[in-house]
Amino acid sequence: MAENVQGSGGGSWSKWQIALVIGAPLAIGATAAAVYCYSKSGGDSANKCKDGDEKKKSGGSGEKASVSASGDGDPSSLQPDQTPLEKAQASKNRGNKYFKAAHYDQAIRCYSEAIEICPADKKQDLATFYQNRAAAHEQQGKYAEVIADCSKAIELNPTYTKAMFRRAKAHDHNGDKLLCLEDTTAVCILEGFNHQQGMMLADRMLKEIGKEKAKERYKNRVPQLPSGQFIQSYFSSFSNDGISQKADMPPVEDGQELRGYLKAKQLFHDGSYDEIVQNCIEEIEYRGKYQYEALLMKATFFLLMGQAEWAVPDLDELIKNEDAAKKLRANALIKRGSMHMQEGNSAAAMADFAAAVEIDPENPDIYHHRGQLNLLLEKVDEAVKDFEKCNELNNDFGLAYAQHSYAKYRLAMLQQSPLQMQNAMQMLEKCTTRFPKCAEGFALLAQAQNEQGLYVQADDNFKKAVMLEPDNPTAHVHRGLLHLNWKKDVAGAIDMIKEALKIDEKCDFAYETLGTIEVQRGNMDAAKEYFENAIQLARTEMEMTHLYSLSVAAEIQSKIAKKLNIKPQMPFT
Template sequence: MAENVQGSGGGSWSKWQIALIFGAPLALGATAAAVYCYSKSGGDSSQDDEKTRTNTPSGSGEKPVSASGDGGEMPIQPDQTPLEKAQASKNRGNKYFKASHYDQAIRCYTEAIDVCPVDKKADLATFYQNRAAAREQQGKYAEVISDCSKAIGLNPTYTKAMFRRAKAHDHNGDKLLCLEDTTAVCILEGFNHQQGMMLADRMLKEIGKEKAKDRYKNRVPQLPSGQFIHSYFSSFSNDGISLETDPPAVGDEAGTDEELRCYLKAKKLFHTGKYDEVVQNCIEEIESDGEYKYEALLMKATFFLLMGQAEWAVPDLDQLIEKEDADKKLRANALIKRGSMHMQEGNSAPAMADFATAVQLDPDNPDIYHHRGQLNLLLEKVDEAVKDFEKCNELNDDFGLAFAQHSYAKYRLSMLQQSPLQMQNAMQMLDTCTTKFPKCAEGFALLAQAQNEQGLFAQADENFKKAVKLEPDNPTAHVHRGLLHLNWKKDVQGSIDMIKEALKIDEKCDFAYETLGTIEVQRGNMDAAKEYFENAINLARTEMEMTHLYSLSVAAEIQSKVANKLNIKPHMPFT
C-alpha cells in the first residue's frame, strides 16, 4: 500500500474523536468521521442572552422598563423571605442587563448575593454567574473569572459558568485553563455543546501549534524507514529518477561502487536500499555540473521532503521547475512534489496552482492526476478526486494503485450522495481491482476498508490478510486490521497485538504509535497514551503533523485531569 509523504500512510482520527467519551461510546474506524454534534447547549433560566438585549447604550442615563411598567424599580415587598428578596433583585438585574445597563445590573446581582441564604447554593451560583455575565460585557475578565469560580464552587457541574470562565481565560490568553473549562463543559453535556466543542478545538490547535513550533525547529532530521521510502516512490508510475532502466549503468552489470560517481552512484545506492548516502552523491553531481544534474536536483529534493526538511527541498524544486531545458517529466514531478509540500503545510491554493501548472506542462502525465486526486480527497472534494483518478486511469490503465484509489473514491462519493446503486457499482469496482491487479495490496486494503465500513467484517478481515501477504513488510495493513478487530470483536488486547506487529515490521511507523495512543486514551491509560504520542511526535515529518499529535496528547492529558476532578469514570466502548 503506497504512502504519501504528506501523511502518516493510513489516516488518523481527529482530536475529538479520541476524546474520553463519558457515557457515549466512540465509533472506531480507519478513516476520520464527523466529530461535532451541533445542538443548543443547556443552562440556567437567567436572562443573559445577547439576543434579548435592546440597543440602549451601556452607561446611558435611561432606565429600563420595569416589571411594574412605570419606569421605576420594582419595590421589594416587606413580607418577602430572604430568598424571595434575592430573586426579586436578580429579576431587576436581568431587566437592566437586557437594556445594557450593566452597572445597575451588577448592583442588583450583588444585592441578590448579599441577601440570599448561604444554604441556597444553586441560587447563589446563578446570581454569581449573572453578575459575571454583566462584567463580561464590560470586559472585566478577571472579575468574570472570580465570579464564575464562586458559582462553580457552589455548583461544580454548572456548565454555563464554566463556559463563561473559559471565554474569559481565552481573552486573557490562558489557553490551558480555557481548554480545561471547555473540556469539562463538553464532557458534562455529552459533547453536544456546539460553542464549547468549537472553542476546545481551537484551543487544541493553538496549543499544539505552539508546542510543535519550537520542537520542530530543533528536531533532528531523519529518513523514514526503507519500506516507507519504497511505498512513496511506488506512488508514481514514472518519476524519472528511480527507474532501474535509465540510465543503464545502474543495473546489476554496472561497475563497482568505486567505478560509479555522483548521480549514478546515488541511483545504485537507492536501488540497493542504502539511502543514507544518496543525498551526498547527488550534491556531488550538482556541484560538478554533471550530465544528470537535473535528476540529481530532483532526487536530492525528494529525500529532503522525506526527511521533513521542506525548506531544504524548495530551492532545488524551484530551480528545476524553472529550467526549460530540463525534461518535462522531471519538471512536472517537481511541481507534484512542491504542490504536495504546500498541502502538508495547509496551503491548498498554491498546492492546486502547482498541479494546474503541471497539467499545462505535461498534460498526458498520469502521475499529476493521481496525486491531485489524493489532494482532492484530503480537501473533501470527492467528485473532483474521482475525475482526476479517472483521467489517470485513461492515461495509464496498468497502474493498479491509481485504479484502486479511483474505485475507493467512487465508493466515498456514493456514500456522500447516499446512492445505493452507485455504492453497489463502486464495491464491484473495488472487487474488480483485486482480480485485475492481483498483486496490488492497496486494492485489497481499500476493498477491506469499504467492507469494514459496511459492517462486512469477516470479508474485510480476509482482504486485509491478503494485503498483508502481498506486502508483508508494510505495517499499515496490520494497523488497519487491528482497528477492524477492535470495531468487530471488541478484542482490545488482540487488536493491540496486531498493531504492535506493525512496529515489529517498522519501528518508525508513526501511524501505529498514534493509533496505539488513541486506544490507550479510550482505555484510560493516559501515561501509556502520552508515551505513544511522544514516539509519533519524534517521527513527525512536518510541523503540521507534529501540531496534530501534540493536540492529541494535550487532549488526553486535559480530559484525564477533568475526569479526575469531576470524579467521572470514562465509558469504555470496547471493554
C-alpha cells in the same frame, strides 16, 4: 500499499472523537443562540440596587431601553414578610431588567445585593447570582471579575456548565489557552458533547496549543530518514518519476566506478539511502550529465526527512529550467504541491498541479497525486475525475486503479446511491483480480467492507494485503482497528498494531493509533508515551501539531475526568 492514501489518521475518527472520546461530530458552523437568556441569573457586591436612583441616571421613562419601576422592578413591591431568599430573587430580577437594558453597573449592584441577602445554604441560587454578575462584567470587558465570579459559582455548583463556559471565554480573552481548554473540555463532557460552541472553542484551543508546541519542537528536531519500507512505499506511488525506476538506470560497464548521481541511483536500488544526498550534491556541483535528476532526487530525500526548506530551492530551480526534461519538472511540481498541502496551503498545492498539467499534460502521475489531494479536501467528485484521467493515460497502474475504485465508493456513499455503491464495490473486487499483486487494492476493498459491516470478508482481505507486502506495517494497523470495531477485542487489536512496530519501528501511524486507544482505556501515561514516539517521527510541522493536539487533549481529558470523578467511556466496549 501507499500509506498516504489513508493519511496518518488511519480512519474516519476526528481528533475530538478519538482524543476526547466523543460520539457526535463537531458542527462546522454552529448557529448562534441567544447570547443571554436570564430567567435565572445573579451577581455579588455589597452595593444597594435602587430603581429610583437608576431613573434619575437614565433620564426617566423617555430614555431608550428604560427599566420599568413597577412590578418586580419596584423596591416598594417587596413585602415585609418576604424571606431572605425571596428578597434575593427580587434583587436578581431587577438586575435582569437592568442587564437587558444594557445598564450593567446597575445590574451588578442588584446581583451583588442578591448575593448579600441570599442565605449561605442556598448554594444553587447563589451560584446563579454569581454567574449573572459575571455576565454583566463580561459585557464590560472585565475578565478578571468574570473569572472570579464564575469560579465562585462553580465552587457552589461544580457542574454549572454555563459558568464554566463563560469562564472559558474569559480565559480565552486573557490568552490562558490551557485553562480555557480545561473549562471547555469539562463543558463538553458534562453536556454529552452536544455543546456546539464549547466543541468549537475546545477544537480551536487544541489547534493553537498544538501549533505552539510544535513550532518550538519542530525548530529543534533532528532530521532523520523514515524507514526503508516507507521510502519504497512513497516511490511506488509514482508510475514514472524519472529517478526511481530501474529502467532509467544507464548501462554500467564491468568495473566502472560509479560516482555522483549514478552512485546515488545504485545506492537507491540497493536500499542504502544514507549517502544518496551527498552523491547527488557531487553531481550538481560538477554540473554532471544527470544534474537535473540529481536535483530531483536530492530534493525528494529532503522532503522525506521533513526538511522542506532545504528541498524547495532545488525544486524551484528544476521547475523553472526549461532545459530539464518535462517529466522531471512535472514531478518536481507534484512534490512541491504535495508539500504545500502538508503545510495546509491547498490553493498553492492546486496551483502547482495545474502548472504540472501545463508542462506535461500526458503525465498520469499528476492526476494520480492530485486525486489523492482532492480526496483529502473532500472533493470526491474531482478526485474521481483525476483518477479516471490517470487510468486513461496508464491503464496498468494498479495503485491508481485501486484508488479510483475507492474514490468511486466514497462518492457513492456521499450521494447515498445503492446502485453506485454496488458498482463501486464490484470495481474494488475487480481490482483485486486484475491486479492480484497490488496490496493496496485488497486493503482498500477491506476498508470499504469494514465500513459496510462485512467484517469477515474485510479481515480476509487485510490478511491478503499483509501477505503481499509483509514488510508494510499499515495493513496490520488497519486490521487491528477492524478487530476493535468488529469484535471489541482491545487486547487483540493492540497486539496486531504492535506487530506493525515489529516490522517498522518508525511507523508513526501505529504509535498514534495506540495512543488513541490508550486514551480511551484511561491509560494516560501509556498514551502520552505513544504520542511522544509519533511526535519524534513527524516529518512536518503540521503532523507534529496534530499529534501535540491529541496528546494535550488526552492529558486535559484525564485531568477533568478525575476532577469530575467520571470514568472515560470507550466507544468499543
